[in-house]
Amino acid sequence: MLIPKTASWVVRKIIASRELVLQGQVADGTLQTILKSALIGNGFAIRKMYLTLLPQHPKVEWKSLSLQASIHPRYKFILWLALHQRLATVDRLMKLGIQVPPDCAFCGLYRETFAHLFFECAITRQMWYRLCVWMGYRRNIADWNTEVKWACKLAKKRAGLAEISSCAFAMIVDAIWREWNKLRFQNSSLLAAKVLKDIVIQLNIRGQANRRWYDALQGLNAYP
Numbered sequence: 001m002l003i004p005k006t007a008s009w010v011v012r013k014i015i016a017s018r019e020l021v022l023q024g025q026v027a028d029g030t031l032q033t034i035l036k037s038a039l040i041g042n043g044f045a046i047r048k049m050y051l052t053l054l055p056q057h058p059k060v061e062w063k064s065l066s067l068q069a070s071i072h073p074r075y076k077f078i079l080w081l082a083l084h085q086r087l088a089t090v091d092r093l094m095k096l097g098i099q100v101p102p103d104c105a106f107c108g109l110y111r112e113t114f115a116h117l118f119f120e121c122a123i124t125r126q127m128w129y130r131l132c133v134w135m136g137y138r139r140n141i142a143d144w145n146t147e148v149k150w151a152c153k154l155a156k157k158r159a160g161l162a163e164i165s166s167c168a169f170a171m172i173v174d175a176i177w178r179e180w181n182k183l184r185f186q187n188s189s190l191l192a193a194k195v196l197k198d199i200v201i202q203l204n205i206r207g208q209a210n211r212r213w214y215d216a217l218q219g220l221n222a223y224p
């Protein structure tokens with residue numbers, strides 16, 4: 001459709017956006033049918049139009065965890081990389097041609113892979129286990145996918161302890177990755193008790209400003 005030269009810039013933009021709606025659109029049908037789908041009664045709802053044009057991607061099963069508002073962005077970033085299995089573990093570094101010792105930075109007993117670090121390795125598994133026990137869960141720690149599923153289930157709940165648990169999961173993933181970097185590149189040694197204590201302190205600090213968290217944390221007054 002030609003844009004009249006005499007039209008104001010607002011009208012010109014509106015007419016130009018017709019092409020935008022049709023180009024790269026994800027909704028089916030002609031412009032008329034798309035516009036009809038955005039009607040509520042006789043009125044046009046821009047919200048409905050926006051939702052109609054949004055690409056429909058398959059839902060990932062860890063959606064609830066990645067959208068959990070209580071998880072601080074600092075932890076979310078590493079969690080997000082881990083959920084995509086994009087952390088630069090030894091197996092990935094090797095694929096990129098970067099030579100590093102292949103054994104696990106924590107236990108030194110097995111070849112290091114993502115699956116080993118989270119949580120096949122006896123040391124990282126024990127750290128997560130201790131944190132789970134601190135939160136009142138006596139459970140066997142399984143592989144990465146099972147643990148993610150467990151954390152996702154809790155991330156959907158609004159109860160204080162459930163929120164704390166999904167946050168603790170994000171925090172242990174971040175902490176394992178931070179410690180991995182220190183072990184690999186700074187020759188430091190792992191102080192697991194200190195790592196866990198720091199997580200608990202962070203959770204308690206956040207609990208000071210959140211009534212549900214505060215109540216749930218009252219029963220968890222020892223260190224893992």
Ligand SMILES: [Zn+2]
Pocket residue numbers: 104105106107108109110116120121122123
């Ligand atoms: Zn290991």
